[in-house]
Amino acid sequence: MRLPIILFAASLAMTACSGGSTSTLTPNAPQAATFAIVTGAQDQNQALQGLNFYPASLSINVGDSVSWTFPTGEPHTVAIVPAGQSVPPPNDPNVAKPSGSTTTDGTAYSSSGFQLLGGKYALTFTKAGSYTYHCLIHPGMIGTIVVRAVGTPYPQTQGQLDAAAAVGESADLASASASLATFPYPVDGTHLAVGISPAASGGAPAATSTVLRFLSSPSLSNQTLTVPLGTTLTWTNLSNNEPHTVSIGANGQPFPAINPPGAPTGNTTFDGSAFSNSGILFPGQSYSLTFIKAGRYTIHCVFHDDTENMISTVVVV
Ligand SMILES: [Cu+2]
Incomplete structure (x- = not known):
């Protein structure tokens, strides 16, 4: 079970003076949140692989972060490719390498590089907009993050995201298993x-x-x-x-x-x-x-x- 991680840092106002420092919680300041997405799924001793982001679409607010986990033996990437740049093909050697910083406004290439078996990657979204991200190894594997203004009500809780993720993982692994019959x-x-x-x-x-x-x-x-x-x-x-x-x-x-x-x-x-x-x-x-x-x-x-x-x-x- 993944739980939402609320980051209080953004709402803490740090006040320094010669006698020391105090921290006060600024009233009504929105708290930045982190939401979790699972990258890929697997079963049957890694034979069956789900090639998807679970869930593949998510709405967050400016300043929020998304944390992707990579639980499978099959490697994946999370990569944001700016408008006007082409998505690098799987055989591009740079696809394996991490790139960019821990924040994105969509104007620079950011990638986790190859991640598998417990790998993690996180990005903080600093500008409103709709972001498409790619697994650069699996060309059909695409996710979307919609970033709205600070303070916009969330359409989902992390619990609802986890439930949607579990449904998606089960469906993809079942479809892999069913393909054996063909x-x-x-x-x-x-x-x-x-x-x-x-x-x-x-x-x-x-x-x-x-x-x-x-x-x-x-x-x-x-x-x-x-x-x-x-x-x-x-x-x-x-x-x-x-x-x-x-x-x-x-x-x-x-x-x-x-x-x-x-x-x-x-x-x-x-x-x-x-x-x-x-x-x-x-x-x-x-x-x-x-x-x-x-x-x-x-x-x-x-x-x-x-x-x-x-x-x-x-x-x-
Ligand atoms: Cu193979």
Whole structure:
């Protein structure tokens, strides 16, 4: 349960004199408030991700602050992009970096940079207006803050915001879970999904949820696939909102740190002797690999293995 944090500092008049200092509460001075927004949601060992701000719209007053929390393994940003500037694309290296100050009037670029797993970011809004903010990693993930004059009655309490957030989180995680049922290939066949999301194949707008798993069936619990020697497996990114990779380490060697995932590495066949990497698979893209040596191989998505457990196993017999 998040509680509103009332900042009394703005309403304290500090009076200094040679004999010491006293503090008096100025009568009728409006108190600046801080409201909390949750960035992203997750469930099922981080497989299901909600890609939204919970809630996505909020009305506050000049001088108030908004505090965003980042509870998920999937990173996000909160970024205010001034009018006339274009929103930087996800592959812009500056997207990862924090920028700006702790206050905004909407005229300068301000960003939390990448935040995840307990990260926090706060901004104080110093000018009335309507502010749009972006997750720079997930292009459809947009929130709005409407800043009104000091003293305007609030349309919501933090408790009401929390209730709306919980409803939104549940709805997005349910839609991610429901997207599993759209898995279109034969169960435990040779065509797999690398990620899936709602409305993946319909050309629909980017969904506000996604599933970060390799799938050989419409189930999250089925993460080991056994195939005969010589099998060619094909993975297709069935999400419309996340890039993934299909990356396999060499036998007996640590999984290499590859940042960025960059160009494909390896051959169209895999025998366990060398690292193999699809490179970035954007939504709709596919990758195939023929397994020519028996063994137990661990498949990673290099974007989502560390913090979201997007790892599966192929056993070749
Ligand atoms: Cu991934």
